[in-house]
Amino acid sequence: MNDEFECDRLDRRRRAIMDAARALFTEQGFERTTLGQIVERAGGSLATVYKLFGNKEGLLDAVVFDKAVSGENLIREFADCGASPANTLRRLAAVLYERFLDPKDVALVRIVIARSIEDADFARRFFETTAMHTRKGLEQMFARWEAQGVRLHGPPDMLAEVFLGLMVSDMQTDAISHGVVARPSAERIAARIEFFLRGAGLEE
Amino acid sequence: MNDEFECDRLDRRRRAIMDAARALFTEQGFERTTLGQIVERAGGSLATVYKLFGNKEGLLDAVVFDKAVSGENLIREFADCGASPANTLRRLAAVLYERFLDPKDVALVRIVIARSIEDADFARRFFETTAMHTRKGLEQMFARWEAQGVRLHGPPDMLAEVFLGLMVSDMQTDAISHGVVARPSAERIAARIEFFLRGAGLEE
DNA sequence: ACAATCGTGTAATGGATATTACACCTTCGC
DNA sequence: GCGAAGGTGTAATATCCATTACACGATTGT
Known part of the structure; x- marks a missing residue:
């Protein structure tokens, strides 16, 4: 009972500190946040x-790498559920917006970018565990479709890049710059999806 | 002769300080750079x-807003030179890469993002004089084509967003994260252009 | 050549804060 | 209940840096 309780206590303290730190870091930035404020x-x-x-x-390390959710598995779920490529992409788009425009995520990205000026490796590690995974997941999805006989305009890696660029990158850039961004309307998403489908040769 | 010389001297000093500041800010970030280093x-x-x-x-303000080149005029030049939409876009792509992936520009964007956590207005001013201008310029270009009878898949504002997102945003995000990014190959650019032309209904 | 103006270099000032040291008190096993 | 182990709060330490003050020297117009 000793170990468990101890561990519980420490964990609770750890979590409380990290929560406070994340909140303050995202509000004020890393350098402007003092350990005193966090403890307070x-x-x-x-x-x-x-x-x-x-x-x-x-x-900071602990806060940023706290829950590095893998985008790869997320995408695989969608790719494996048997819908047509067009419909899969349509449903996937909503998830990507959720993921890349989530204010909490955006705030974290801003901190990482700010820090990357001084510590390039820090940013590299972060983006390898987030954006890179998502891109790889998309690439594998396109490759699987191609293996199943779907005709695509362009190689899977290009399509993955383009899909991300087309669907979210510009809005993510906006979000990073401005802190927050309005969730795009359904029509706006739909227009981009159809654009992508035409470009990729996936019109139905 | 007095005033001119005075002004010249001051200008030279101003420039020297700003150059040193820009170099150090982009190398180390704003907060880590001391005025002592700059003077040194x-x-x-x-x-x-x-x-x-x-x-x-x-x-910092002076450094960041030093040469806020307007992307709007740049794009108008390209749009007015009489080439077909497809060819205009092909040539425009190269310019956009030059503009958005230039390491100096990227370094500046990183600083602005880092600062934007503390000063949201600072970032807003910056992006309104850069990215926003480029987007508006593209939008006007598409609108003019439409007025001339070119059939487009989608409204000009959407096409402008998508063109930027598709061509540069993902690479810009990479560049911002990693500091630098390899210039994309001609084939890679070409593939994306053709993708955009298909999506926009501009195939020749 | 002279005196005034203004940049220059140096050296305080003053505040902020990461980090450490230390003495206290709570909590847990026995 | 008791003693040990370890978290807790407070208070130094020590550095760093933006900003200011000041006295010096160069440059300029007359």
Whole structure:
């Protein structure tokens, strides 16, 4: 009972600190946020922060890589559910918007970009576990369709890049620049999807 | 002769300070760069920096908005030179890559994003004088074509968004994340252009 | 050549903050 | 209940840096 309780206590403290840190980092940026503010919001003490995370950078690391959800599996689910390519892409688009324009995600990306100026490796690790996975997932999806006899205008890797660029990249750039962005309307999404389907040779 | 020389001297000093500041800001980020480093590289003195720019933020402002080239005129030149829409877009693509993937520009964008966490207005001003202009320019180009009887799949504003998203946004996101990005190959550009032409209904 | 103007270099000032040290108190096993 | 282990709060430490103050020297118009 000792270990479990101990672990529970530590975990709860860890989570409280990380939650406070994430909130403050995304509100004010990394450098402007002081450990004092974090402790003030999370309760506990400075000493605990240093015990759990080593230093301020360690805390940022923990916050950013907390839940690196893999986009690869997400996409595989959609690709394997038997719908036509056109319909699969239509449903996938909504998920991508959810994923790439989520304010929490966007805020995190901004922090990573800010930090990447000083620590290039930090950004590389982040994007390899997020955007890269999504792109790879899309690429595999297109490749599987091609193997099943679907005729595509262009190689799978190009289509994956283009799909992401066409559907979300410009809005993501906007979101990153402005902090938030309005969810695109259904019509707007639909227009882009149809555009992609024509370009890829997938009109029905 | 007095005024001219004075002005010349001040201008030269101004330029030297801004050049040093831009270099250091893009290398290390805004917060990590000290005014001491800037003066050390530019020569002159701290007092001059404060006289010319007021404070550190004023210097950043001057650096970022130094040469806010308008993308609107750039695009109008291309649109007015009489080539077919397809050929115009083909030549325009190369210019956009030059513009959006230029390492100097990318480095600036990173700084703006980093700063935007603390100062949202700063980012808004920047993107209104750069990306927004380019988008508007594209939109007007498509609208003019439509007025001339060219049949397009979709409204001009959507096409402008999509063209930017399709051609550069994903690479720009990469560039912003990683700092630099390899210039895309001619084939890669060509493939995307043809994709866009199909989607927009502009195949020849 | 002279005196004034203005940039220049140096050296405070003052505040902020990451990090560490330390003494206290809670919590847990026995 | 008791003692140990370890979290907690507070208070130094120590550095770093934007900003200001000041005295010096160069440059210029007369």
